[in-house]
Amino acid sequence: MRIPTRIATVAAFSIGVLALTSCTGGGGGAGGDSGPIDTSGELSGSIQFQTWSLKNEKFTPYFEDIIDAFEKEHPDVSVxxxxxxxxxxxxxxxxxxxxDTLPDVLNLPPDIAYPLVAAGKLLDVNAADADLKDVYNTGAWDSYSEYxxxxxxxxxxxxxxxxxSWWNLAQLAPYGVTEQNLPTTVDELLTLAEKVASESGGKVQLLSSIPGLDTFTSAGIEVIDDKGEFVFNTDEAAAIVQAYADAYAAGAxxxxxxxxxxxxxxxxYIQEKVAFTTGGTGFTTDLQTDAPALLATTVATPRLGIPPLYVQGLNVSADSDNKAAALAFAEFVTNEENQIAFSSLAVGTAPGTVSGGDTVVDNISASVTDPAQLAAIDTVxxxxxxxxxxxxxxxxxxxxxMTQQIALAINGEADPKTQLDKIVEYANANRVDQ
Structure with a gap:
């Protein structure tokens, strides 16, 4: 199964956008008829539904059942x-x-969807049904709305x-750290990192990575404007980089x-070089395999600041000859009941609907034998x-x-604001949507 990740698409998709635009005449936005689509009436005809690496022993029965259920509800439709x-x-x-052979319904994360959106190849689901927005997770909905x-x-x-966030309480306990007083902000993390490094003589370190783009999004800093221009070269972002530089200088x-x-x-973290890390809900599996003794002393808390979101979605082809059935099926697969069933199988993923996460945790509580993993899933x-x-x-x-340039600021060789200016200039010069 393909869990949501960031995908490197700069070369393939900048070329792909050009190719698709040349085929369609450009213009971007929704292709075909963009407007309300009534899925409440009688549906008929055939549609194709395409998933991404999900036809296997674990998930095939799920999809066969969900297709059977939809076809029983709409007997004149075949999927x-x-x-x-x-x-x-x-x-x-x-x-x-x-x-021009896109399936009627297909699985695309927001970045892979972009060239199709730019070429007018995907249906505007908000125009098709304005009531859908309230059904789904806000951040995930926005990720398909901010092109x-x-x-x-x-x-x-x-x-x-x-x-x-994952913490080694055994390493941190000598410095007055408990599960109840763990940092909840980046500022608190950096303050604690310097304190622990100082009091341990550099033997206990918390930080194992330097600021990335998610550091700024987590802090609530605007990283890109509504025109698609990167804009995170701000004094606030520079102050965060400087705080990391101070922590590095202190041996943290x-x-x-x-x-x-x-x-x-x-x-x-697994090698106990640092006492803090970030990672997905499956990190306990890595610990069980590579450092089982750490499990007993490791706790998970929410990511500091605004947590990152990795998204998979279902999309409808704007060129579909059966948009009503295609949209109805996409809505059916992604309704709360069916999303709960999927995430209960794909342990560690959450439903893309507004609610349903608590039910997933209840459903998997019997099958997930590691209480630390279950607690991490609940936390996320x-x-x-x-x-x-x-x-x-x-x-x-x-x-x-960004890593190369920020590293120079962290070790004191360059000014943080100057480095951020360079990074923003480079990013804007290499945008995939230009």
């Missing part, structure tokens, strides 16, 4: 289920779009994930965190309503450049 392998999925989508220069919403949130962070070449913050689900997705324009290439 053909297609599934594409994980590798090369974005290329397959572009190929289908260029050949620069394009009005509308181009996907129904399906299944979501986010991260938690290992030097390898600056290079981006190490195993990652989760690996550093509780915070999910406030989570926000990273802008789809942000690519892995931009993230790499």
């Amino acid at each position: 053909e289920w297609l599934d594409q392998p994980g590798d090369g999925y974005q290329d397959k989508i572009l190929s289908q779009a260029n050949a 620069p220069g394009v009005d509308g919403t181009y996907g129904l949130p399906w299944y979501l994930s986010s991260d938690a 962070m290992p030097a390898e965190a600056l290079t981006g070449d190490y195993g990652g913050n989760a690996e550093a 689900f509780t915070a999910m309503q406030d989570a926000k997705a990273i802008p789809f324009q942000w690519t892995s290439d931009m993230a790499t450049y």
